[in-house]
Amino acid sequence: MQKELSDWWEEQHKNNVRLWLSGYSKEQVVDFLELEEHLKVTDDMLNVGVGTGLCTREFFLFGINIDVLDICDEAIRKVSDVITTGYLKAEELPTNVYDLVVSHLVAQHISDEELLLQIICFLRALKPNGIIAMQFVDCEGAPRDYSVEAQRKGGVLRSKKEVENIISKTNGKILKWIGPKRFSHTPTIWYGVYIGK
Numbered sequence: 001m002q003k004e005l006s007d008w009w010e011e012q013h014k015n016n017v018r019l020w021l022s023g024y025s026k027e028q029v030v031d032f033l034e035l036e037e038h039l040k041v042t043d044d045m046l047n048v049g050v051g052t053g054l055c056t057r058e059f060f061l062f063g064i065n066i067d068v069l070d071i072c073d074e075a076i077r078k079v080s081d082v083i084t085t086g087y088l089k090a091e092e093l094p095t096n097v098y099d100l101v102v103s104h105l106v107a108q109h110i111s112d113e114e115l116l117l118q119i120i121c122f123l124r125a126l127k128p129n130g131i132i133a134m135q136f137v138d139c140e141g142a143p144r145d146y147s148v149e150a151q152r153k154g155g156v157l158r159s160k161k162e163v164e165n166i167i168s169k170t171n172g173k174i175l176k177w178i179g180p181k182r183f184s185h186t187p188t189i190w191y192g193v194y195i196g197k
Ligand SMILES: C[S@@+](CC[C@H](N)C(=O)[O-])C[C@H]1O[C@@H](n2cnc3c(N)ncnc32)[C@H](O)[C@@H]1O
Pocket: 009, 020, 021, 022, 023, 024, 025, 029, 048, 049, 050, 051, 052, 055, 069, 070, 071, 072, 075, 103, 104, 105, 106, 109, 110, 114
């Protein structure tokens, strides 16, 4: 399944398909995940899911040392001039190095198993007071779908309870919830969570 997904993402990145790559700015990511104060104490950051690369570039220009994790090579290549290291697998992340791990518009593209593995690896990669700031999405009454198609199209929905259940399988602590936030153009409900050691 991971190979099927990484091949699909490789194609979206090569063809620059904005519908799936998003391309949110640093300002939009900071605003949604309420990161303003955290940026003041962030030297080293991991950005999960490169998309168009816009926010990675802007975090770099802001003066942060930045690594990225993405499922495909093409995404990492796109930002190779501004990152220190790009990782394709969460298991390969270093230990005790990040003040902040940001996952924005990624959780809805990955299975519960992959999300659990990522959170475990991110916790290991955090400095003692570091935080993981992760966005996720739900939609009232919508059925759960973990198929390859749902992962490609960002249709893996989760409630706070479901995310809490995944985090409870790690040794991480929930530090803060963000949301629910609703937007007029979509019935989806958006959340964020901070996880620490
Ligand atoms: C919708 S884009 C989000 C881009 C950016 N974070 C933003 O907010 O604009 C999703 C990104 O996550 C990457 N991605 C998909 N599955 C992933 C996984 N299992 N691990 C890490 N990155 C993944 C895709 O290649 C793509 O770059």
